[in-house]
Amino acid sequence: MKKINNNSSEFKNLISVDKILNIPDIKILTNDYGRKLVLFSIRSSLNFYRSEISRGKVSPSIDEIINHIKNTIKTNCNKSLKKVINATGIIIHTNLGRTPFGEDLLKDSLEVLKGYNNLEFNLQKGSRGNRNDHATELLKYITGAEDAIIVNNNAAAVMLLLRTFAKDKEVIVSRGELIEIGGSFRIPDIMAASDCQMVEVGTTNKTNIEDYQKAINNNTAILFKAHKSNYQITGFTKEVQLEDLILLGKKNKIPIIYDIGSGLLQKNSNKFLIDEPTVKDSIKKGVDLICFSGDKLLGGPQAGIIVGKKKYISKLKKEPLLRALRVCKTTIAILETTFTYYLDDDVLNKKNFIFKTFNRKPQEIKNIAQIFSNNLKELNINSEIVSSIGQTGGGTVPNGKIPSFSVKLIINGNSKERSDFAERIHYSLLQHQNPILAILKKGYIYFDMLTIFENELDEITNVVKEVYSKIKQ
Numbered sequence: 001m002k003k004i005n006n007n008s009s010e011f012k013n014l015i016s017v018d019k020i021l022n023i024p025d026i027k028i029l030t031n032d033y034g035r036k037l038v039l040f041s042i043r044s045s046l047n048f049y050r051s052e053i054s055r056g057k058v059s060p061s062i063d064e065i066i067n068h069i070k071n072t073i074k075t076n077c078n079k080s081l082k083k084v085i086n087a088t089g090i091i092i093h094t095n096l097g098r099t100p101f102g103e104d105l106l107k108d109s110l111e112v113l114k115g116y117n118n119l120e121f122n123l124q125k126g127s128r129g130n131r132n133d134h135a136t137e138l139l140k141y142i143t144g145a146e147d148a149i150i151v152n153n154n155a156a157a158v159m160l161l162l163r164t165f166a167k168d169k170e171v172i173v174s175r176g177e178l179i180e181i182g183g184s185f186r187i188p189d190i191m192a193a194s195d196c197q198m199v200e201v202g203t204t205n206k207t208n209i210e211d212y213q214k215a216i217n218n219n220t221a222i223l224f225k226a227h228k229s230n231y232q233i234t235g236f237t238k239e240v241q242l243e244d245l246i247l248l249g250k251k252n253k254i255p256i257i258y259d260i261g262s263g264l265l266q267k268n269s270n271k272f273l274i275d276e277p278t279v280k281d282s283i284k285k286g287v288d289l290i291c292f293s294g295d296k297l298l299g300g301p302q303a304g305i306i307v308g309k310k311k312y313i314s315k316l317k318k319e320p321l322l323r324a325l326r327v328c329k330t331t332i333a334i335l336e337t338t339f340t341y342y343l344d345d346d347v348l349n350k351k352n353f354i355f356k357t358f359n360r361k362p363q364e365i366k367n368i369a370q371i372f373s374n375n376l377k378e379l380n381i382n383s384e385i386v387s388s389i390g391q392t393g394g395g396t397v398p399n400g401k402i403p404s405f406s407v408k409l410i411i412n413g414n415s416k417e418r419s420d421f422a423e424r425i426h427y428s429l430l431q432h433q434n435p436i437l438a439i440l441k442k443g444y445i446y447f448d449m450l451t452i453f454e455n456e457l458d459e460i461t462n463v464v465k466e467v468y469s470k471i472k473q
Contacts, residue, residue, distance in 0.1 A: 379464075
């Protein structure tokens with residue numbers, strides 16, 4: 001659209017809605033998408049061009065308007081939340097929805113979700129029930145906790161705990177445990193939003209039990225401990241052990257709250273998790289309350305789970321804020337199914353996506369890399385298989401480096417040409433209708449096979465073929 005000085009006549013040149021509706025191409029769109037969406041898109045497009053004309057541009061041609069209407073319809077019909085193939089080697093990828101459910105978990109949860117269910121109905125009594133009862137019995141059995149409650153994420157769980165037990169009072173926490181989770185959301189921010197006063201003790205690298213003891217006074221409501229699940233401090237360090245904090249809490253009749261975050265329920269034979277604290281062990285040690293995420297090492301949906309002593313959980317259940325933080329039937333159904341897998345290690349390792357991926361053998365990963373590389377070779381796309389290191393991700397197991405293999409695209413040309421070509425491939429893969437998130441590193445594209453399974457290879461190959469061909473033209 002060209003710029004003009006006088007736009008009054010240009011507004012008059014805009015075609016009317018009625019005339020647009022009678023254009024053959026628009027009639028086809030009406031048949032395909034319905035009159036309401038087409039009418040909305042026409043008006044939206046005309047508003048766009050009115051705005052353009054008001055800025056000094058000429059009125060558009062009929063073809064321009066029709067194309068804009070088609071693009072508006074396409075934008076409105078396409079879902080913005082899409083399936084993305086994860087070729088980064090990061091298992092719990094926060095930006096990609098953290099833990100995938102996997103086919104087994106969705107299939108096993110479907111029956112209870114596709115019709116009505118007893119979300120808030122007690123079938124034994126024939127009266128109103130409580131939605132929190134469904135998943136908690138299994139959770140209590142697996143962890144050994146006296147009771148449990150579920151909210152919509154772990155930040156909400158921390159906030160509920162703090163507001164319930166420490167509103168307008170003091171919470172003692174080690175400086176070395178003032179963690180930041182995704183999106184610059186920090187423990188001090190949560191404490192401030194919970195209307196409690198944070199009391200920092202110790203230093204960044206060293207905190208002693210005496211630091212807690214000295215800080216305790218009549219206004220102390222909680223001794224708070226946070227698991228450093230997304231980072232490590234090494235060297236000249238000291239951390240107060242959970243057992244010592246529990247003894248101090250009992251001595252002073254102050255509850256201990258442990259934000260374990262990553263949510264490993266019980267000990268697992270996987271070597272990458274050997275040093276990870278578990279909910280079950282922490283309960284056994286006598287901690288009063290523990291909170292953690294449902295969609296990290298637990299392998300379920302987004303949720304904040306609180307387990308602990310019944311006398312404290314009972315008080316949480318009476319907190320008015322709980323209704324605003326409650327979870328829906330979908331979360332409860334998927335979470336309860338997730339818990340059933342923990343009753344049998346073989347089932348857990350087969351059906352839980354996290355443990356299924358953890359237990360992949362290096363040779364299996366290499367074999368999948370070889371199949372993908374062969375597929376690319378048939379398309380005259382050069383590649384090589386290289387060793388790589390996968391990650392647990394999601395703010396868990398910061399030192400958990402997992403041996404893997406990646407397929408690296410071989411790109412010819414000088415450094416700048418290679419880098420430009422790789423960047424174009426990377427962003428074209430992201431913008432494809434079936435997006436792939438690969439690794440763009442030092443002018444090369446890598447597909448890490450740790451997070452790729454054999455049933456995805458045909459789709460990946462087709463997308464790469466389409467993108468590569470388009471960029472090569």
